[in-house]
Amino acid sequence: MVFSPLHDGWTLEAVSGPVPDDLAARLAGTRLPATVPGCAHTDLLAAGLITDPFDGDAEAAQQWIGSTVWRYSTVFDWSDDGSDRHDLVAEGLDTVARVELNGVLVAETENQHRSYRFDVKEALVAGANRLTITFAAPVTEVEARVERHGALPHVNHHPFNMLRKSASNFGWDWGIDVATSGIWKPIGLDSWSGVRIASVRPLVDVTDEGGVLDAHVELEWAGGEGAGGGSTEVTVVVDGHRASSAVTAGEASARLRLVVPDAELWWPRGHGAQPLYPVSVTLSTSPDEPWEARVGFRTVTLDTAPDAHGTPFTVSVNGEVVQIRGANWIPDHAFLTEMDAARYRRRVADAVDANMNLLRVWGGGIYESHDFYGACDEVGVLVWQDFLFACAAYAEEDWLAGEVEAEAREAITRLSRHASLAIWNGNNENIWGFVEWGWRAALAGRTWGDGYYRTLLPRLVAELDGTRPYSPGSPYSFGDYLHPNDHRHGTMHIWDVWNDRDYTAYAEYPARFVSEFGFQGPPAWSTLAAVVHDEPMEPYGHEMLVHQKAEDGNLKLERGLRGHLPTPTTIDEWHWATQLNQAAAIRFGVEHFRSLAPLNTGTIVWQLNDDWPVVSWAAVDFDEHRKPLWFALRAAYEPRLATIQPRASGLSLVLLNDTAAEWLGVARVRVVPLERDSGAGAGAGAGRVAVDVPVAVDARGASPTLLPAELVAGLDPATEVLVVDLDGFGAGRAVWNAAEVVGQRLDPGAVTATAVLSDDSDGDVLVTVTASAYARDVTLLVDRAAPRATVDRGLVTLLAGESAVFRVSGAGGVEPERFAADDVVRHAGALAGVAAL
CATH class of the missing domain: 2.60.40.10 (Immunoglobulins)
Structure with missing residues (x-):
């Protein structure tokens, strides 16, 4: 078997679409250099044809890109090596595509969430081969599907639910609208003969025998299922333990059970260690081409049996209840190909350092890279994985249902290796939407996804991965005659707080499990100022509102301050006050919900991360600054x-x-x-x-x-x-x-700060803050002094006479005294001196 990546020599051209007049001449008949994996936006940016899509109001000026048909082309040399099969393997195409090889149509695709494999032997020629992939304009495509199939309810402005593509790629209430086209995952030519390993599901269990690996190996034969002659032996090895099975030609699968008697258990963080065992699956006919992964031996169960208080939602690992302290996860970059293993590890570290033990991969994004799940495996962060349905009705007719089943089968199979994956969840808010958002009347009896969530997906999970629990949706009450967002039952989302009510209303919910709740705040000052150029900068400036996607978002920020903090009179005070209020709101909610234990078994705050520079619910902004909210979460999520x-x-x-x-x-x-x-x-x-x-x-x-x-x-x-x-x-x-701060006699000058270089770390600065009076929520906004600086603590409350030392890293040669300045060292009492408008 020989796999040859096809990542070089690609070009990009605009085939048709509303290209702006100032670019029409430069793009007409032009083939730009293209990066694969990549997308049209990043290629246009690299060619200097567009500005940074995240900067200023570039989003509006670049809407034409999502309404343009783009064609990727490359030429590669090929010679026949005698293999029986030559497959074009595309791990990810975004999204509706025509794939042509030497002018021969070899495939048409329409699902970003699937991989594809096509036998192209008959289309290949000795020498130079031309491969072209033409992508339908995504915005035009979803609108055309509305015309063909009829509109279905959805949030936001594009009908994203008509296509199996990341929903948030079309924009969200925290996300930029950059509907992308491109080859977003690796692509290459796979030449092989005989038989190959198509997939492996290494399902684990723990019994009295020890750790049990149940390896389901799917095979593909070059001659098809009816291939005659020959055989192979499938061998699975884990930690020196081995199991083998002979397979005759044409057999499509093998199942091998292997026991590791002395296997150590894998635990979520805070409950034990995370031992991972390498798994190798080989065929005797190709022993040098193993399938390899790592597994952790553990069991996961979900208790939703009715009790005296309603319906619990209790996660147990290895029979031990896990009190969930989590956050929701969205794609960490609006351009998915810009995420790499190192960035994933940094975000997972943000979760770990904030005392989290679970991340929920939200249904409007993607099934993430193995890099993400692997990082969670290593540190014991559980993963709740939504199937990719969010805030919309989804057709169950053949034109969409076939794609849904194919992607779900692949996702379940691909991710089954990961010890961290603990829960499969059918959708985000769609059952709630049907019940409460007026969908039922609009649908007038049409399908809307219920068959996916209650029949198809649980059937596929049971068939392919019976080791993990399945929940039909979030929120969900686990009863046909219960409101799906009832705090007494299962999971709930709380969005009247933020949208309509003060954050103290969290205390009115004795919730069993809260899988979404959040409160907004701006990103770090340097993150915001790098992309918002309003003169003067103010909360309702044009570019500021471009970077605030929530409906009336800055009005809600303003309303949320009332009764808690003084009304800001400058943009600097607005920035600090709204960041501080976000932190206070979520800390209030988390501490309330945790204090209800054991009635409450978990919280998953919205959200950990951002996918571009934006005012949002995130704890860590797009430029990777930990906001005051992050420090509030670290404190509220302390194990003790x-x-x-x-x-x-x-x-x-x-x-x-x-x-x-x-x-x-x-x-x-x-x-x-x-x-x-x-x-x-x-x-x-x-x-x-x-x-x-x-x-x-x-x-x-x-x-x-x-x-x-x-x-x-x-x-x-x-x-x-x-x-x-x-x-x-x-x-x-x-x-x-x-x-609240507005009701306390706080001294605006309660703190003094001094800063010196640390003796024990190259370039670190130690800032000592001393309180002469009660100093509430002392925080260093270190990026104001050095945009890449970080600080080890925040929201520190000091009594009169107390001091705290803050360690600043990444000062970048900035004089230490700059980190002791008033615009860096902030506290709630400083806002007490702000005069009301």
Whole structure:
């Protein structure tokens, strides 16, 4: 078997479409150099024919690209090596394409989410061969399908649901509209004879025997299923253990069971280690061409059996309940070919460093690269994988259904090797949409996807991967006569908060499992300023709103500040206030939901990442800056969390202990003035009143303790806070602000900062921040001093007299003092000095 990549010598030409007048002459009859894998947008950018699509208002000026037919062409040399088959293998074509070899039509495709293999032996010629792939204009194509098949309900402006293409590629409420065309995954010529391994599903289990590998090997014979003569032996090897099976010519599959008696279990992070075992599958007829992967031995179950409170959604790995602390994942770049293994690893590291143990791959994106799932395998981050249906009705007729089944079969097979993959989910919000968004009347009895979610997909998961649970949708209540977004049952999404209500309304939901909820905030200042050039820059500037895709998004940001933070009067104050409010909102929600354990079994915040520079719900912006929200999540997702929550019986300290060891100790409860109490001495530990309360919490448990009523009742919200210190437990402190920032007498000048170069790290800067009064949410916006700088901590609250040291990396030669400047060192109290409009 010889695989020859065909990635060189490609050109790109515009075949037809609304090319702008200033480019028509340059593109007419012109073949531009093209990069494969790649897309038309990135090739046009490389040729200098368009500006950066993410910059300013380039999005509007470049809409013609998605309405243009593009043709990729290359010429390659070929000579017959005597192989029985010569297959053109395209791992990813985006999307509706005609594939021609030497003028012969060899295939027509219409699914970005599938790979393709075509026998092109009859079309090949000795010497030079010309391969062309012509892509239908994606925007024109979906509109034409509406005309042919009739409109189906969907969000956003393009009918993305008419085509098996990444939904968010047509734009989303956080995503740029750059409907792409191109060869987005590797392509090449595969020459082979006899038999080849078509696919392997290495399904795992754990029994009394040890780790069990059930290898399902699919084979393809050069002569087809009826191939006569010959045979091969399939061998599977794991950790020195071996199993073999003879296969006669024409047999399409083999199944081998192999036991690894001493296999160590794979665990999600926080529950154990992540041992991965190499798997090798070979054929005796081609022993030098193994199929290779890694597996982890574990079991995954999902409990949705009704209980006294409704319907749980409880994930267990190896029989141990996992309290989910997660985030939703979207494609990490609007141009998918710009993502590489290193970028995937950095994003997964962002999740790990924020104490997350699950990422949900959202249904409006893609089935991600093995690089993503492999990174999650290695660090123990569970993956919830949506099938690719989001916020729309999808036809179940033949023109779409065949593609749906083909892509689902391939996705299940391809991803089955990954230990991290824990849940298959049928769709994002489509069942909810049918029930509540007015779809039923608009559909008037037409199909809308229900057959996929309740019949086809669960059948395929059961057939191809019975080792993982399946959920029909998110949100979903696991009952035919239940509202799909009922907080008492299964999973729920909370979007009235952000869209309509203040974030304190999260406290009204005693939810079993929240798989989507979020609150917006801008990206880092350097990320925003690099692409928004309004003069002056302001929240409602033209280019600012280009980079705000949510409906009335900046109005909602403004409304969300009310009652929490003073009204900003400058763009700098707006930026800091809205970032801070985003962090406060999500921390409030996460701590509330976690405090409900064991009733609540998990939260998946919307969202971890961005796919371009934009004001959004992300915790990490497109330029890879960790926003204040990220620091809030790291704190709220601590395995051991102390949070103060109002309860019917009074204010309570709730301890969450997601570790394997119980904890016993003393909670020192104090009422502390915002200003330094001169009568209490210089020590930061002083307080007007203090009470010691014994506390304890079981391993993997939760424990509420009612706080002393006399301390709570006597608290002055404007001038005092309640502080609980727990030596040796998690972060060791919980603070109750009985008033919002607007209701506290905070000192705008409460902190001073000094900065020096670190002695133990090349180029790092140490910034020491000291509080002369209560300093709430001290954060260093280090990118204002150096765009690539990072900082190790944020949202640090200091009592009067306390100090904190922040380590800044990537200073890039900037003088240390710059990181101690007022526009870098921010805190909530600084906003207290902002005059209301």
